Amino acid sequence: MDKLQAMEIFVKVVDAGGFTRAADSMQLPKATVSTLIRNLEAGLSVKLLNRTTRQISLTADGAAYYERCLRILADVRDAEESLSKTHASPSGRLRVDVPTGLGRPLIIPALPAFFERYPEIDMELGCSDRPVDLIEEGVDCAVRVGSLPDSTLIARRIGTVHSVICAAPSYTARHGRPQHPQDLMQHRCVNYFSAKTGKLFDWDFAKDGERFQFRLPGRIAINDSDAYTAAALAGMGVAQLASFMICPYLQSGQLEILLEDWRVDPMPMHVVYPQNRHLSAKVRVFVEWISELFADHPALQLHAAYCPKAEEASAASSLALQSVAESRA
Template identity: 70%
Template sequence: MNKLQAMEVFVQVVDAGGFTRAAENMQIPKATVSTLVQGLETALSVKLLHRTTRQINVTADGAAYYERCLRILADVREAEESLSRTRLSPSGRLRVDAPTGLASDVLMPALPAFFDRYPDIVLELGCSDRPVDLIEEGVDCAVRGGALDDSTLIARRIGVINFVTCAAPAYLARFGTPQHPRELERHRCVNYFSSKTGKTFDWNFTRDGERVQLPMPGLIALNDSNAYVQAGLAGLGVVQMTDFALLPLIRDGRMVPILDDWATDPLPIHVVYPQNRHLSAKVRVFVEWVSDLFASHPGMRVKAPPGQALPSLESAA
């Protein structure tokens, strides 16, 4: 039995909460996962996992062994990378998750430069507006916007997203152009709802010390940023969306900005990854690359009005 491989498999089983998920994450047969864990238990003469037909639970001995495995595997990887870093570029499969709009409008155009620099990395980019469980789904790191509520993740702030309110010319020609945010209560708005909670997000505006935050009336609510933009283009109502998604449409006249003398709250953006795990070379270089990308992107500049504070940020989620 390859003891290090067996340790890696055991850690994956504990992290993923099952043999099937661990096998999928590691891309090896489930039978191999089961055999390696059983081999560990035989070699150690202890029970590491309690198995039932529905779930697995870590024994007290298994929990202690899991912590030791994490440290041992981290030391081995660090030793290997310290020897190979000068002659080999980071390589292997890298699983990243990002919101749909950020992935299509910001990450995708910049990825050719990333692959020119790191040609041996194979990127699996999950694009969705739903929150993912990094451990359970085998994701190495993720780009996330807004409040962070998972204390098991390490977070690094990499920028902010700014928003613009606009509508299609045909909509404004039919319903008129609002001059104050409260006039939107008499309009149709395209709403966005959380994939996690199902709650529709309020809209907010600030100008000269006056702040307006309210739910918006509308015929449709969506939870995908690309579909949201298309709803605005179709004239279904006023939209409030990221400026990097809408500015090209504003420039070519397909969308018209409104209430542009009012500011909206910027949204903090973080890159997150699991704590208590060794940060591999491929994850480290992606985190540095995406941090530099967002720092230099014109759509990520802070545009909060004077006297308005950005949301408080922590170093950990």
């Protein structure tokens, strides 16, 4: 039995939470995975996993062996990378998950520069506002906006997202413009709800030391940023949108800013990846690349008070992407 392979499969089974998901992720027959784990237990003369028809769990010996396996496998990968060109030329499949609102307008247009720099990396890019489970779903890293819940993930802050209150002219023509956040209680608002918990998000406003945070009435609640933007454009109500998303629609006149003097709390943006894992070269270079991309991206510097003309925004964005590409060359 290949002991290192058995260790890798054991770790994958624990991380995936079952034999079937582990076998699928490694493209191996489930019977092969089960046999290798049984042989591993027989060779060690200990029981590593408690098995039921619905789930698995680690025994006390299994938990200790799992931690040892993580360290051993990380050391092996470090040794391999130190003797090869993997670190300089990372390769392989990289699974990344990003919010829809960031992926379509900001990340995907910049990816040609990433692939030009790292031609041996193949990426699977998931775009959704659903918070994925990185361990269970086999995702290498993810970009997340907002405060992070307590978790075992390593997080690196890569930027800040600013938001504004806005509505379509067709909506304000029918319902007027609010002059104060409390006026929104008499308006129709487009709410956003968590894809994970189903809970509606509160709205927050701040000005000169005065602060409000409350839930607003609305006929529709949405859990996807593209659909949320579409609802605002359709005149369905007042919305709270990221500045980088609203700018093109301000330029075209499809949306207008409301409550200009009031600030919405900015949201932190992080790239996250599992701890107790070797940070592979492909994950490392992606983390560095996206950190640099967002550090200087003109769209993320926009606040409610300023939105450049279309030609200025296009030129600034192209210049920023060119600068990132040159810095990595």
